[in-house]
Amino acid sequence: MAAAMLSLAGIAASYLLNLSGPRSVPLIFGIIFFVLALSTRIFGLYALRHISQNKSTCLPVIIYGAGAAGIQLAAALRQSVEARPILFVDDNPTLHRVVVAGLEVRPPSELPHLIEKYGIARILLAIPSLSEQSRNELYARLTKLPVEVQVLPSFIDLMSGRSLQTSLRPVSPDELLDRDKVELDSPEIAKAYAGRVVMVTGAGGSIGSELCRQLINCRPTCIVLFEQCEYALYAIELELSELTAQTDITVLPRLGSVKNRGCVARVVAEENVDIILHAAAYKHVPLVEHNEIEAASNNVIGTKIVADVANQAGIERFILVSTDKAVRPTSIMGATKRMAELVVQDIQTRAPKTRYAMVRFGNVLGSSGSVLPLFQKQIASGGPLTVTHPDVTRFFMTIPEAARLVLLAGAYAQGGDVFVLDMGRPQKIIDVAKRMIALSGRTLKETDDSPGDIKIEITGLRPGEKLYEELLITENLSTTPHAKILRAEEVPLSEIEVASLLRSTEAAIASADPAALRRIIEGRVEGYHVPMHASALA
Structure with a gap:
């Protein structure tokens, strides 16, 4: 003009x-x-x-889809400081090399070259008209490239308020149980812990931290957090301080190891502890299998030290958190927990003031090292889900069930008791994996050529792992006031046998001799035998 x-x-x-x-x-x-x-x-x-x-510090991005949605996305990104659109990629050959909304359109075959040339950090998939199956297939192909892939929701997803990412919802542990959740509320819990000083060892762990949370509702006067990991202690103390801010419950963080007798005795004496919930243990089976000496030192000797201190201080109750892997164990972790049970049962015979009890858990869903966080991470990354054996089975329970069981065991303890929870039938891990895939909104991919999102890969049993777990050494059971909690009647070792077991274990630890430790366990723990991998190392 x-x-x-x-x-x-x-x-x-x-x-x-x-x-x-x-x-x-x-x-x-x-x-x-x-x-x-x-x-x-x-x-x-x-x-x-x-x-x-x-x-510019904006992320360089490619928009996959040069349609109306892609054009609107490009216009919006030009006004943002977070991302900068570089070009379009589209499957339509008539659009290739055409400039749309100021950006050139290129074919998908050039993506690897374009990512390297322009330093692309992210691909934005902007074809909301695609069907869910087509979108998931395209998403799976794009995730193989060395960039992050994000998806613009379809119009139906936008109307329903969800997107592809939010549809991959976290799975609740309760949904994986394949049984009704066990209600463990009981008035006995509040009576047992109200007005007491309760010390929780391993307070920063999965079970220990949940025990502390549930103890708040029992109204103790003080919760003593005993933990050797500084950060874990800091995190749980910070959380509990907020939860108890409006109460008269005192939260005391105490840094220390259960292997340090002086430290444990000092904390128990200074804080006038009434009840000890002993959750400190090394529990990850494959890791413990190759660190036998530390496992025995922490799980056996550490338990002996805390139980002895409880006896000497004349505290009211001592509850040991054990595992179903302690029954006829094939792993060092299970064997050391069984030895810890035997030690506690032996101390009970010489402790008239203190009531000792043990609680055997199944696999606790959601705890550190359990299948739930592992499967969630594998699903988020597109799979595969790794299962060690198609026939491996486990008993499962949730973290709240486990913590509640410990508290109830403390209330029901009479002396030397072994409590177990009726968790129904054991479940196959592979069935849990399939159920988790479905609950996450994805589909199972049976073979490489079949449709689906997530594969399941069989990796083989790990050292120390067995196909199935048991909760009982004998079939002798007695009831408790709660229908779902049972008391196992098991014959303990004699005082001389336990003393001999401890002397030889301490000698093996002092000489750092894992082969000797395995021989001691094989001779003293029912069901254990030295596995092939350990024999080869010896």
């Missing part, structure tokens, strides 16, 4: 002033002005864009 007005003004001035010269000069001037003005603006635009792109 400026060029046309200048040309018309020049022609009018030429006629009005009767100027000499060709009448075409104003037209040529207007054309030259138009070309120069336009070219300088285009050059300036590209120069500024080049400078801003080189100095």
Whole structure:
């Protein structure tokens, strides 16, 4: 318009002033002005864009889909400081090399080259009209590239308020139990812990921290948090301080190891502890299998030290958190927990003031090292889910069930008791994996060529792992006031046998001799035998 007005003004001035010269000069001037003005603006635009792109901290992104949704996304991103659209990628060959909304459209086959050339950090999938299956297939292909992939929700997802990412919801442990949740509320719990000073060893762990949370409802006067990991102690103390801010419950963090007798005795004496819930233990089967000496030192000798201190201080109750892996164990973890049970049962015979009890758990869903967080991480990354054996079975319970069982065991303890929870039938791990895939909104991929989202991969049994777990050494059971909690009647070792077991275990620990420790366990713990991998190392 400026060029046309200048040309018309020049022609009018030429006629009005009767100027000499060709009448075409104003037209040529207007054309030259138009070309120069336009070219300088285009050059300036590209120069500024080049400078801003080189100095920008925005993430360079590719938009997959050059349709209406992609164009709107590109326009929105240009106004943002988080991301910068570089170009479009689209499956439609008629759009290739065409500039749409200021961005060139390229074919998907060029993605690896484009990612490397432009330093792309993220691909935004903007084809909301795709069916869910097609979208999931495309998403699976794009996730193989070395960039992050995010998906613009479909119109149906937007209307329902969910997206592809939110549809991958976290699975509640209760949904994986394949049984009704056991209600463990009982008035005996509050009576047992109200007004007491309760010390929880391993307070920063999965079970220990949940014990502390549930203790708050029992109204003790003080909860002593005993933990050797500084960060775990800090985290649980911070959480409990907020939960008890409006109560008269005192929370005391105490840093220390259960292997340090002086430290344990000092804390128990200084805080006038009434009840000890002993949850401190090394429990990860494969790790413990290759660290036998530390496992025995912590799980056996540590338990002996805390139980002895409880006896000497004459405290009211001592509850040991044990495991179903302690029954005819094939792993060092299970064997050391069984030895800890035998030690506690033996101390009970010489402790008239203190009531000792043990609680055997199944696999606790959601605890550190359990299948739930592992499967959730594997599903989030697109699989596969790893299962050690198609026939491996486990008893399962939730963290709240486990913690509640410990508290109830403390209330029901009569002396030397072994409590177990009726958890129904054991479940196959592979069935839990399939159920978790379905509950996460994904589908099982049976083979490489079959449709589906997530595969299950069989990796083989790990050292120390067995196909199935048991809760009882004998079938002798007696009831408790709660229908789902049973008391196992098991014959303990004699005092001389336990003393001999402890002496030889301490000698093996002192000499750092894992082979000797395994031989001691094999001779003293029913059901244990030295596995092939340990025999080869010896």
